[in-house]
Amino acid sequence: MTLDCNRTVVEVFTETCSQFADSPAFTCLGHTLTFREVEHLSGRFAAFLQQKTNLKPGDRIAVQLPNVLQYPVVVFGALRAGMIVVNTNPLYTSSELKHQLTDSGARALVVLANVASAAADVVAETDVEEVIVTELADLHPPLKSLLINSVVKYIKKLVPAFSFASSRSFKSVMKATKAEVQPHHATPEDVAILQYTGGTTGVAKGAMLTHHNLVANMLQVNQQMGDVFRKNQDIFIAPLPLYHIYAYTIHCMCAFSLGNENLLIPNPRDIPGFAKALKGVPFTCFVGLNTLFNALCRNEDFRALDFSHMRLSSSGGMALTHHAAKQWEEVTGTPVCEGYGLTETSPVVCINPRYGIRLGTVGLPVPQTQVKVIDEEGSELPVGEAGELCVKGPQVMKGYWQRSDATAEAIDAQGWFKTGDIATIDADGYVKIVDRKKDMINVSGFKVFPNEVEDALAEHPDIIEAAVVGMEDEESGELVKAFVVSTNSALTEKQVREFARQSLTAYKVPSSVEFRDELPKTNVGKVLRRELK
Template identity: 65%
Template sequence: MDIDRSILDVFTNACAKFGDRPAFTCLGQTLSIADIDRLSARFASYLQNHTDLEPGDRIAVQLPNVLQYPVVVFGALRAGLVVVNTNPLYTRRELKHQLNDSGAKALVVLANIADTASAVVAETGVEKVIVSEIADLHSPLKRVLINSVAKYIKKMVPEFAFANQVNFRDAMSLGARQPHTDVQRAPEDVAVLQYTGGTTGVAKGAMLTNRNLVANMEQVREALGDSMKEGEELYVAPLPLYHIYAFTIHCMCLFAIGSHSLLIPNPRDIPAFVKTLKGVRFTGFAGLNTLFNGLMRNPEFAELDFSKLHTTASGGMALTRDTAKRWEEVTGCVVTEGYGMTETSPVVSFNPADAVQLGTVGVPVPNTEVKVIDENGNDLPNNSPGELCVRGPQVMKGYWQRPEATAETLDSEGWLRTGDMAVIQDDGYIKIVDRKKDMIIVSGFNVYPNEIEDVISAHDKVAEAAAIGIPDEKSGEQVKLFVVKADPSLTVEEVVAYCRENMTAYKVPKQVEFREDLPKTNVGKILRRELRDEELKKIEAAVSA
């Protein structure tokens, strides 16, 4: 396992070996690996010759699953920049924080969501904004048709304006006029800043180095073994590439072996998703529990051609036994669940396809050590629940410009404290018995109570608030918010509207309950677990009744 290569080394090798192979398909248009090579070189040239960006500078990429994403990311990496993966669903507050915290000097954004950025970019250090329309890399006729329908018929492109704007196609035309120079970065240099709450609600940038990402690519490939064949795979890509799980699978593992990813820009549109898969003999599928459930509820899904499907990987949230069994019945393919986190690039463990243990997250991927510890940091024996710790080449360098947060998570020996409670069985399989104490997972996205409480507490009619996660059939969990009023006129509708203005949709509470007071410790810390236990008892009572 050669982990001392850079992502550029992996990219260059793939282009030389598999240039004629298809790499990414989206909305009926396919780019080969040679196309990605050519187009990313143009983008790198634009960055080097028409901006003031220097190697090591950060560029925020706010794109969904469209063809521009791999072109922009590989182009930025070839220019020696650090990619800041940015969620297209961010609100103004969230986007402003990430742009400022990362020190991003440039932003690439899809026109459909550019209004959010246009409202805050002047308050950040972003010097250049590159705006792309959804079909900018399609053939001329398709490009005009798709972009016009999106803009004028479906009204999907709101009004926006940037003082420092350039259109993506203009940038690519400029880049085509001059050569670029590939900038080789060291294995320990940061390649990607991936934002996460870590074990708290403060959004921090996990510094993922070239070595981290290349190592995890190699670990995943070795864990999957012969099931991932060079030049032969076609994986469905419904999870967003800006999420490290999908990034590692599709932009690292599959690209490196000359294989093909079918990008799904909007997986929430299940009928359109299923229609896209008709007639496609895909070999792999990387998803999560809620997505599997949504697809299986569509009657046309069972009619798809699953004859070539040999790998279904599940991550991001817990896989339920019922979902796993039904997926295997419908598709004939077993679901292999794994475990990871942003700070580990992300894969830590994986269930071998020929030895799946439902209810576990498998065994550590190669070159990865795991242990569990008690509250005092002492190592615990097998079959004893404790906090899971991980050590390996995929563990992040640390949190961007946050040495104290890094020290709390990473010790001097390289052990990362995950904050998850786990049991390591005698056979080496890992079972997650509890998650980070208060984190909520909505459809695979981490939601941190601290952030929700910080936002709603800024409302002048709110005295106190506490957020918890409660079970939800569709999304795994949903957010419930408990509020103590500072003004008796406060309504549920006001609370929800305020949250919608300031938070991404999946973080917005589905339930709001007003209380006279909230349970607290003797030092005044709100006891979220007590609130959660109360809710679970209510649910259990309702079910038994």
């Protein structure tokens, strides 16, 4: 089946809002916006950008928001005005934010008041000339907005002091704009989003994702999951940050385009608050990742929820352990469909079909996507052999922003994108990610992949999570070291190593084990092995 990718995100948005106008689109902290309201509010924001600022189509606007109602309004509004959205992590330090604002050449910033202090420290050193500050409940009804914002600011004291030389409040911007948005006619090949990646491995680079890339991936996922995704009937739980491309594509593209509701969770780390937000909600689709599944399954209030409407659980962003998958299915009654993707592929490359799940794999390539594995010399490897995974398809990015050398290194002349992940492909086409190429451990010439060891350790009943890295060793080159978070303070290093020996070859067994209260993670919940090393 051919996918009609020759539309822009804005065209998909406009068609969807017209078709499902009075249905709920986004819900957060007890308030819901319909598709009609998202269309109206995003139009007002777009009109503000067009008529009250000096911004022009193609200019970059950084959006530094968690999962709140303002996120889709601002992002769709910016795209309607012809801007390029720079998705920006609210947890960034001042230096990380300065790099992204400077590298992207962003001329505007929309920021949540709770995290605005970091931006206030550096924005004067960038090209940003428009700063718009929003508070948590700015799109709620007036009295509720005042109550929530006041509690957050004055009682919970979650808004550190900040000061910009010049800024506007989101509420004032929305009130001041009366005129209609002037339609901007983008082309499918225009860049829609600059999505920064590589921050955990080096200097973050901006992946240029075009309208074509994003619409293609939306259609690919919707077709692959056509036996479970329904139109205008599902409620998707959205705990993963929308500024991360995995959540953006699933919630703001796939679920949205089908007229479904997204329940936004602003702070998924607050597990009791998360469980409370789900109480009484007949949710059907849950999008998460390994660490979140583990944390929720340990919460009694979550375990007591009604899961009778659940039709799909999806996992991405990091490897899903067998233990987490089994526990999630026991608690919710729904198996997890693990998928795989990268920022550079908008992001979805593979998904396990709902009724053809093979645990331990990331499933089958989505439509119109080719995959292969290659050796160090670039030669394609036969079925079952491990090598670097390469991807080709309409969702592969245009390139890295202002980094032609890095683009040429990542995408060859035939359009194959080299992922940096080691994988195998079986005879049925299912892909298994063995590990990151750079994370592979070499023990006396034997390859050890951290994912395999972590998965084995996670089977221990007292181990919540584990991370494995290679440590330099004069004799064997590298040794395997495990970092473990345990529920049992009496668990010993010897016991962990003995448990590992039951399922791992001797050279894969950790030579040392360090116990931690928690593991360092990215904002999405992916373990930062680099920091442990």
